[in-house]
Amino acid sequence: MEDGNMELKEIQTLEGHSDRVWSLAWNPATGTSNNPPVLASCSGDKTVRIWEQTPSNGLWNCKAVLDETHTRTVRSCAWSPCGKFLATSSFDATTAIWENIGGDFECVSTLEGHENEVKSVSWNASGSLLATCSRDKTVWIWEVMPGNEFECVSVLQGHTQDVKMVKWHPTMDVLFSCSYDNTVKVWAEDGTGDWHCAQTLGESNNGHSSTVWALAFNAEGNRMVTCSDDLTLKIWKTDDGGMESSNDLASWHHLCTLSGYHDRTIFSVHWSREGIIASGAADDALRVFRGEQ
């Protein structure tokens, strides 16, 4: 940070994966005083690793290796809000659901249906719905049923290319997807169980001019940041405060564009609860942004 009151320091390199690590996820139910932080990592080596910090010395250790389930790259992983389940999506066209049973992770369900590589998986805020997306251009919504059953409730078609990432709104059951077709789409349920595309954020709405790789929300859910192969980050806002009272879901519009910070594809972006945006790009740089208030 320019004002120097923040510093990022490497504390440890976690070694174990034998190929590119594609994605990480913090377990949201950990990191409290009597519950050390846990994160999951997934890799081109077809495995998922669970890492936990040892409170006494602060060092991170690999607690579990989830293997022999996915047969190709594991592209992304996501914890259920309760932290008991981990969903992993793979280039093998499946999504696996793992349950933490007394420290052991057991694959309790495999979601099949996508034609090819599954790129991303996301749980909604209550943990009752799961979304996946694929190179097959579709987004699937799955309902979590009793007994670790997952039922596909909708196959969303609308993207014209590879869908790179899906992400649920932090408080509402509204789904966002971003794609190789340069757009972000907003998906909503109409009250009768049917899902439809409520809005498309494309180049004509000041959107991105190349692949949109990732998106993230602020804690309130009234701002969204997207990152792209066009070397920019874009911030979007909704018309009303928290969307809770809004019946108009197609209310996202462009707020500003952050350009000139990365000079190769921006693959990853996150918005922290404290309001800090971090981006990671193919220029090997991490950038940290804070809004001026």
Added chain:
Amino acid sequence: MVSGLINANPVIYEKKQRRVRRAPSVGDDEHAVEPIDQIEFEARFVRVFIFLTFLNHVRDIKDPEHPYSLEELKVITEDAIEVDDNNSYVRVTFTPTVEHCSMATVIGLCLRVKLMRSLPQRYKVDIRVAPGTHATESAVNKQLNDKERVAAALENPNLVDMVDECLAPSYA
């Protein structure tokens, strides 16, 4: 690797001589290297290396519609390889044989794999078809530079077999 190839292969020597013609004192190989800044030398080496290994591995690829090899068809020339060693950056521009060449993505993938396997990891590589030489130029370029699509393609056994077959001569 550097000295081995240069000493072993007179073609590299010849390319290098041509490249340093602006240096007035250049007379033979020993003198040619000395006045040249190491970085410049490396960049030039990388360029020549890419060019030659590319020729090595594409010389046996036949265009599906023509009895010529890609080398004969000038799919790539030394000038089409730009190296910025200071910034660890390489850009390769290739020219598909015909506007609708269906092999364009495969050729591009071969190039990328070859460079991934040969160059130090610090290099960032862009691969593109020469502007105006392919009907779906931007689509081909986008695919070749999407690391996720490339990674997924390289898990496809049929595609990997095809790439390995193309690259085999370059490892001989």
